[in-house]
Amino acid sequence: MSAGASSRDAVIFKIRKALGTYDSAQRRTTVAERLGAPPPPLVPERAKRPKEGQRSLLRSFLEGQSATVIEVASTTEVPAAVARFLRSANLPLRVRVGDDPYLDALAWNSEPALERRKGPAEGNDEVGLSHAASAVAETGTLVLASGADNPVTLGFLPETHIVVVEDKDLVGGYEGAWAKIRARFGKGAMPRTVNFISGPSRTADIGGQLVMGAHGPRRLCVILVRG
Amino acid sequence: MSAITSPAFKDNVRAALQDRQLQQALSEVAPGLAARRGAARAGLPEFEALRDRGRDIKDHTLAHLDLYLEAFEKKAGEAGSHVHFAPTAEDARQIVRTICRDAKARVVTKGKSMISEEIGLNPCLEADGLEVVETDLGEYLIQIRGETPSHIIAPAIHLTQDQVEADFRRLHTGLPAGRQLVEPAQLVAEARQILREKFIAADVGITGANFLIAETGSSVIVTNEGNGDLTQSLPKVHVVLASIEKLVPTLEDTNTLIRLLARSATGQEISTYTTFSTGPRRAADPDGPEQCHIVILDNGRAELLGSEFREVLRCIRCGACMNHCPVYTAIGGHAYGWVYPGPIGAVLTPALIGVHSAKHLPNASTFCGRCEEVCPMKIPLPGLMRHWREEEFSSGDTPLLYRLGLRAWAAAAKRPRLYHALARIGIPLLAALGRRRGAFRRLPLAGGWTRYRDLAAPQSRTFQALWADTKAGVPR
Numbered sequence: 151m152s153a154g155a156s157s158r159d160a161v162i163f164k165i166r167k168a169l170g171t172y173d174s175a176q177r178r179t180t181v182a183e184r185l186g187a188p189p190p191p192l193v194p195e196r197a198k199r200p201k202e203g204q205r206s207l208l209r210s211f212l213e214g215q216s217a218t219v220i221e222v223a224s225t226t227e228v229p230a231a232v233a234r235f236l237r238s239a240n241l242p243l244r245v246r247v248g249d250d251p252y253l254d255a256l257a258w259n260s261e262p263a264l265e266r267r268k269g270p271a272e273g274n275d276e277v278g279l280s281h282a283a284s285a286v287a288e289t290g291t292l293v294l295a296s297g298a299d300n301p302v303t304l305g306f307l308p309e310t311h312i313v314v315v316e317d318k319d320l321v322g323g324y325e326g327a328w329a330k331i332r333a334r335f336g337k338g339a340m341p342r343t344v345n346f347i348s349g350p351s352r353t354a355d356i357g358g359q360l361v362m363g364a365h366g367p368r369r370l371c372v373i374l375v376r377g
Numbered sequence: 378m379s380a381i382t383s384p385a386f387k388d389n390v391r392a393a394l395q396d397r398q399l400q401q402a403l404s405e406v407a408p409g410l411a412a413r414r415g416a417a418r419a420g421l422p423e424f425e426a427l428r429d430r431g432r433d434i435k436d437h438t439l440a441h442l443d444l445y446l447e448a449f450e451k452k453a454g455e456a457g458s459h460v461h462f463a464p465t466a467e468d469a470r471q472i473v474r475t476i477c478r479d480a481k482a483r484v485v486t487k488g489k490s491m492i493s494e495e496i497g498l499n500p501c502l503e504a505d506g507l508e509v510v511e512t513d514l515g516e517y518l519i520q521i522r523g524e525t526p527s528h529i530i531a532p533a534i535h536l537t538q539d540q541v542e543a544d545f546r547r548l549h550t551g552l553p554a555g556r557q558l559v560e561p562a563q564l565v566a567e568a569r570q571i572l573r574e575k576f577i578a579a580d581v582g583i584t585g586a587n588f589l590i591a592e593t594g595s596s597v598i599v600t601n602e603g604n605g606d607l608t609q610s611l612p613k614v615h616v617v618l619a620s621i622e623k624l625v626p627t628l629e630d631t632n633t634l635i636r637l638l639a640r641s642a643t644g645q646e647i648s649t650y651t652t653f654s655t656g657p658r659r660a661a662d663p664d665g666p667e668q669c670h671i672v673i674l675d676n677g678r679a680e681l682l683g684s685e686f687r688e689v690l691r692c693i694r695c696g697a698c699m700n701h702c703p704v705y706t707a708i709g710g711h712a713y714g715w716v717y718p719g720p721i722g723a724v725l726t727p728a729l730i731g732v733h734s735a736k737h738l739p740n741a742s743t744f745c746g747r748c749e750e751v752c753p754m755k756i757p758l759p760g761l762m763r764h765w766r767e768e769e770f771s772s773g774d775t776p777l778l779y780r781l782g783l784r785a786w787a788a789a790a791k792r793p794r795l796y797h798a799l800a801r802i803g804i805p806l807l808a809a810l811g812r813r814r815g816a817f818r819r820l821p822l823a824g825g826w827t828r829y830r831d832l833a834a835p836q837s838r839t840f841q842a843l844w845a846d847t848k849a850g851v852p853r
Binding site for chain 2: 154157160161162164166168169170171173177178180181185188191192194195196211215269270271273288289290291296297301302303305306307323324325328338339340341342343344345346347348349350351352353354355356357358359361363364365366367
């Protein structure tokens with residue numbers, strides 16, 4: 151037996167001894183059932199608002215956390231909204247982006263000055279552009295799933311992170327976000343990372359005073375696509 | 378393990394109360410955290426019901442912990458993670474050393490991990506010649522001072538801005554000496570610049586875990602800075618340090634705990650970043666670590682499962698108990714003398730390092746009960762501290778003078794007539810003596826108390842006398 155396996159068995163044995171129990175079929179059934187079908191969650195009322203209420207909740211929480219929220223009426227307006235935000239923040243018209251099919255299909259030729267570089271973020275990239283799997287109204291939280299389409303570093307290395315989220319992916323509570331992840335990856339399966347992002351990076355470690363841009367982005371811009 | 382100064386708790390307290398910078402730092406931060414928690418709780422009507430749910434989730438998981446650990450190990454393995462069980466702190470250190478050696482690592486970055494503090498990981502890796510860099514800003518501030526965290530979520534809560542500036546000028550000698558460092562934003566920008574290089578250079582990234590999810594084999598970290606994400610996404614190897622009680626069954630259960638955690642800790646609706654990591658990067662992924670190791674530490678926790686202290690394993694490390702503790706907010710975290718300060722430390726530390734070394738900690742409580750009142754997991758902290766006091770007493774660790782005092786009090790308390798007679802003499806006497814100020818600055822035999830605070834003078838009559846009158850219908 152390897153050292154790893156004996157350590158594992160030692161820990162499990164100690165736990166069983168402390169619990170005064172043993173490896174019974176009944177306990178296994180209890181755990182299997184609990185994992186397969188957890189009891190109905192307690193979802194806060196605020197997560198159950200109709201769509202319009204969810205939009206305003208999402209916006210107010212994100213703006214309260216110093217993020218910028220832009221609503222556009224349709225997909226075709228996204229490239230212009232990205233360019234407008236970059237100009238207003240005095241940033242170069244250059245973004246780092248993954249292979250996301252939705253973002254790829256946008257009408258980028260309407261903004262010829264906007265340069266898109268494909269791939270994961272590098273140290274000198276100033277702006278990352280991602281497509282969120284969903285947005286959660288209850289706390290103003292974006293949910294991103296990592297992969298070739300949306301590399302995880304886009305949201306952490308650049309000083310500015312722009313996240314596009316579709317209105318159909320706006321959900322009330324975290325439960326809705328997991329439903330979308332499960333629909334895409336299968337129950338019990340996950341991408342390497344799922345990131346809940348609720349604002350730009352911050353710290354209060356010096357004298358308790360809030361400062362933006364601790365290690366991750368100083369700016370977070372959310373583009374909510376209504377169409 | 379980190380150096381233990383818990384046996385010298387009384388000396389630590391004296392020093393802390395006289396430390397002006399510490400007192401200033403504590404007065405600036407601690408009250409704000411408690412107030413923000415109150416506001417967040419008021420903003421979510423379901424908060425109290427969620428606390429009951431949270432407690433039940435943890436109780437269920439702990440009662441089936443062996444099976445949830447097995448389920449987690451299986452799912453994490455399927456996702457490509459290596460799961461390591463560490464019965465002791467030494468086992469955990471050796472596992473991490475070996476991982477770093479196999480990765481031929483030179484630079485190791487770290488996200489915030491209390492388990493790392495508990496097992497004393499940094500000195501061990503440094504002895505192997507590794508450069509170990511804490512990346513949570515607060516952890517970085519204390520690392521460059523050679524200190525330990527004084528709070529579980531705000532590790533540098535004991536430092537003032539001036540101290541940070543002095544440290545940065547002393548240490549970051551490659552930067553212009555005349556640079557401006559008056560604003561917190563300037564200090565943060567400098568730390569960001571310095572640490573960015575370390576993130577890029579790191580070979581291994583070590584993070585803690587707020588939760589381990591059995592359903593998916595995921596580990597979860599919660600940060601506001603995003604340092605944990607850079608720590609675990611950029612190097613080739615990601616090591617997760619966790620302990621057995623971090624297990625939760627499903628994503629739904631995790632939702633409940635996330636709804637409680639940040640609100641209890643900092644009063645935020647949710648922390649800026651909550652990250653669920655499952656295995657190493659997938660075949661098509663252009664970034665993320667190539668290896669993911671999850672180290673699950675026991676270090677005495679399994680024994681707690683079978684003891685009257687089981688409930689302490691529900692803790693999700695939010696720090697609310699310390700933010701609301703009149704003792705912690707007066708002395709800070711270092712006085713507690715080991716890794717976990719405040720009320721949770723007063724219960725956990727004796728279990729992990731022994732009641733003999735930590736006997737003062739469960740006594741460092743007024744039993745005001747605020748810790749239990751605010752604990753999102755409803756851990757009966759004062760009750761558990763009382764258990765430790767009993768154990769200390771029955772093991773003969775209590776000093777003779779205390780024992781005699783307790784005996785004398787017990788002798789009176791068990792004889793109601795005697796007790797009432799003594800109270801009828803003592804209470805009016807003290808009330809008369811203290812009438813002018815309503816409190817005593819000095820009192821014979823109570824010098825330990827009155828040295829740092831006044832003792833309130835009693836009202837003129839005993840409670841029993843008032844009660845008897847009230848029952849008899851006598852108007853006050």
